[in-house]
Amino acid sequence: MATSPNVLRSSDANASIEALHQLVMASLDDDQAVETVSIPLAGKSSIADYMVVASGRSTRQVASMAMKLADKIKAEFGRTPRVEGLPTADWVLIDAGDVIVHLFRPEVRSFYNLERMWSFGETGQA
Numbered sequence: 272m273a274t275s276p277n278v279l280r281s282s283d284a285n286a287s288i289e290a291l292h293q294l295v296m297a298s299l300d301d302d303q304a305v306e307t308v309s310i311p312l313a314g315k316s317s318i319a320d321y322m323v324v325a326s327g328r329s330t331r332q333v334a335s336m337a338m339k340l341a342d343k344i345k346a347e348f349g350r351t352p353r354v355e356g357l358p359t360a361d362w363v364l365i366d367a368g369d370v371i372v373h374l375f376r377p378e379v380r381s382f383y384n385l386e387r388m389w390s391f392g393e394t395g396q397a
Contacts, residue, residue, distance in 0.1 A: 287369075288321075288369040290347075291348060292309070292323075292369075292370050295323050295344075295367070295370050298339060298343050299323070299325050299336060302335065304325035304336060305327065307323065307324070308323070308325070308386050309321055309322075309323050310386065319371045321369070322370075322371050322372075322389055323372045323373070324372075324373045324386055325373075325374055326377045327375070328376075330359065330376060333361070336363075337363040337365055340365055341354050341365060348367075350368070352365050352367040354366075360376075361375070361379045362374070362375050362376075362379050362380075373385055
């Protein structure tokens with residue numbers, strides 16, 4: 272039985288999303304991000320398939336993690352993610368399309384508490 276092109280595209284897209292998610296998680300782990308949480312959004316929101324929230328110990332670490340992650344995404348997937356918040360680096364948003372990453376200083380993260388807002392009654396996965 273032949274497989275339709277749509278099924279192949281869907282499977283390829285899912286593999287690409289999972290590869291992007293794994294790259295994000297590995298990069299944050301390599302850069303010693305604190306309290307990394309991954310929230311699956313597929314089927315719950317159209318904005319992305321995953322939201323990843325992590326903290327850095329300082330604005331310098333947050334900015335460094337964001338720049339390295341953006342560079343890795345560009346090198347691996349050939350697309351430049353949108354990055355906002357680098358000048359102050361209290362909260363940096365990296366929009367890589369299917370995966371959205373929020374990097375915070377701990378005080379700013381606890382103030383906004385995005386995990387609670389987006390967890391849909393589930394606990395995030397580290």
